[in-house]
Amino acid sequence: MATTKQFLRYASPNEQRTISREDAGYYFAVIVGAVYQLSDGIATNVPESFFDPLRYCLEKHTWLNVTVGDKHTDKAFYERVPRVDLASHVDIVRDVKAGENDSAAIEELLRQNLDRPFPPGIPPWRIVVLPLGPAQCFIAFAYSHMICDGPSGQAFHRTFLEGLRNASETTISVGSIVETIERPLPEPFDTPSRLPISWSFLLAPLIATFLPRFLVNLLGLKAQASTTDEGTWLGSRIFFDPKTSRSKIRLREIEAPLLDNAIRVARKHDAKLTGALQQLITRALSRALPDPSITNFVTQTAVNMRNSVGTPRDEMGEFASGCYVVHLRDESSGPFSEASWEAARQATRKLAECAATLQDQAIGLLRYLPSIRKWTRGKIGQRRDCSIEISNIGVFDSNPDSGPPPRITKVVFTQPGHVTGPPLAFNFASVKGGGLVYTVTWQAGALGISGDEERFVDEVCSSLEADFKQLE
Known part of the structure; x- marks a missing residue:
């Protein structure tokens, strides 16, 4: 033994x-x-x-x-x-x-x-x-x-x-x-053979750091994985006090008929639910943040990369990457305009492309950092690199079609508020035939707003859910 x-x-x-x-x-x-x-x-x-x-x-x-x-x-x-x-x-x-x-x-x-x-x-x-x-x-x-x-x-x-x-x-x-059983761990996802990095992708962040912004934009270079500017809502700068830092959470649910309609309508417009969710969330935030200097939002959507490397869906481990999309401020309400659906389609296509592409994934750049520990702790005081994280772990579909229990009737997904990431995280999960359960999490103080953060998030959620009812 x-x-x-x-x-x-x-x-x-x-x-x-x-x-x-x-x-x-x-x-x-x-x-x-x-x-x-x-x-x-x-x-x-x-x-x-x-x-x-x-x-x-x-x-x-x-x-x-x-x-x-x-x-x-x-x-x-x-x-x-x-x-x-x-x-x-x-x-x-x-x-x-x-x-x-x-x-x-x-x-x-x-x-x-x-x-x-x-x-x-x-x-x-x-x-x-x-x-x-x-x-x-x-x-x-x-x-x-x-x-x-x-x-x-x-x-x-x-x-x-x-x-x-x-x-x-x-x-x-x-x-x-x-x-426990003696057996090896699976190979990591982010190996050099699985996630190759081109010289142009590797050097672009370094070059972008030294060139004037107009040249960076002209050449299409980026100093980081996301694309932010002075008009991007990023909440507060990154901060951390171990004595006071805590996560805040809201738990909400979209009823099954509204979810079914959203999936059907998105499909009719050649989009998927997560692409539509990006639009719904950024519209709700646009209405909740009246500051005219806020001109855009950058979403970071978690992408499950298991299919890209032939890994079964039930293999545990780290197989996530991120896809960044810029959304212009949109205070409209009611049914989506054609421009909103086009943005949802573009987001859907970009997410699909990211999930199928192993070359030049941003997480592959981590291997070139001399110290990930120092890089992580060195983020304190910096601007955040995006506005919102959207994570959708999908549909739980393993219940029996009939018969006695046990069965699962609802799934909930959540994570801590980000210290070094976006100010808000929206986390989605559902059960086949059920509603869309979601949590919103944030680090207390990270939203960078005056007033009650919980009331602000409740307002955003209510606005999001009102728009869900008007999708057509």
Whole structure:
């Protein structure tokens, strides 16, 4: 029986980026949660009820068995722990406030866990269970971005649901200790062979730093992955105080009929939902920010690159890249104009191109940084590089077509407010046949506005949802 951790491999540059960010205290838990309808025999207030499906997840996903070593350096590495004590990875929320509805209780659970550090020495993940009623609960899978990206959370719940189906309805595991399987980690996504960088793409940021702006624009060069100017809304400059920094969150939902209509209408206009969402969000922000000096917004949309390298959708790990799109200020309301649909089409095409292109991906440039750790910490005081992040982990479609529980009725996706990233993040997820659940997260103080930030975000969300109802 092994008693020591086993070295697996060093972190790739993009993995090192997430490690250095967490080590600095800037970013902790990604959370993908789901509302489960369970069999009557499962006690949702007992941690042992979830040990069997968790064992199944640990057998399927190597990343759940690893820790990160030397996080404080530029040579962090992954190592396998010989065993996992599931009791250290399951929390039960036992006290829902009287009169609190399910949505408010879920939002509070998410808020409490976004900035909650993971204990040292054990794999950086946990499930937090919120009983919602007889045979129903919300299970939040909270995990470190050091080991997995957003879609990995969907993969976890597909595996966990399968584990629930395989387990006896009334069996409770005898013990909490799982002996881990000795196997290698998959190859990182951002290797030089997978993400080649041309000389022109490599040198453009350096050249753009020294040339006058008019020449940079004339030559089409960029000093960074996104394209911002003095009119771009970027919120506050980057700041961080470990004593006061905290994430703020809003949880909202677009009802299923409105979502179905939006998908149908977008398809009619040769666009996809995420392209339309970019327009809806930037229109809502344009109306909420009356400052005429704000002339544009830059969206950063997370792109799942698994298909581009032939990786199965349920393989956990870091397979995300980013696609930047500039949106001109648009204060209009009501149905989209043809110009708005054209912008949605262009965004859709750009996202598809990014998802299929491995040459000159911006994250490939990280390998040329002498110190990712210093680069990460050196962002304090700088301007942000975009206005909004949009992350859509897609549709959960693994429920059985018929038959008894267990099944998943709702999926929620969220992440901490960005310290070094955009001031606002919109995070979307859905279940086949259900509504579009989304969270908005931000670092308190990052919006750079006078007045109440939560009221501002509520206004943006209400405006966004009003426009959803008028898509045609």
